[in-house]
Amino acid sequence: MKFTRLCLVAVVLATVVSCGTPNPNARPAKSPDSVILTEEDVTDRPYVIIQDIDVTVSKATIFNADPTRDDVARELKKKAASMGADAVILVRYGTLGMGLFNWGEMKGRGRAVAFQ
């Protein structure tokens, strides 16, 4: 019984400590407007990859407008900006269609990068 309690306390403490420790590799968030979006690769500037990112834009009811590539691009920029990325490269889009729990969705993917 005492051992179980001790384990529980240890797990809780470990969680609290890990939550409070900042990630040394984390970059400060940027404004989405400053993020460059391109379907090409960038070859004229050295960059490091932060992460490959995916987004999905959906419409809740049949009466809403269908999501567009612009909507997906906006979400990609937002997500990349929150990671501190300078650009999203090799952007690509899925086709518009119905989702499992919505009336329409479009997916997008890209590689969030930071220039050096």
Next chain:
Amino acid sequence: MQWRFSKLLLSCLGTWFLVGCASEAPPLPADTTSVNRVRDLTLGDFTPEARAMSCDDIVADRHRIDDDMQTLNDTVNSNRSHNETLVGFSSFGGIVFAPLLLATESNDTEKGQIAQLYERRDTLIKLASLKHCPLPTAS
């Protein structure tokens, strides 16, 4: 009779999950250009036909791919409103209109072709970078 009805219901439900579903964005190519890349790209990574392409050939092929993608996306989008109407009727009409789902278009062929075109485009982007071709202008 009951078995037939169940089969019909099952096929309708099955179709519901397949009709006009949004496709995933195609996978990203392996990284060969970033600072922290695992390996460098060489001409040996390409087929002999690709290696023989000039920068002009690459640009021309890129334009063809863009045009083909546009056509395929237009086809998918034009079937989209058709599908939405049918699924809408089926949803609001319940089982009465459920067989309408069988008349929807899944566009699997087009979606597969779009994925292949993205793959081809990724190859051309890498080839162009290896051959130091100028960056393409918007078509």
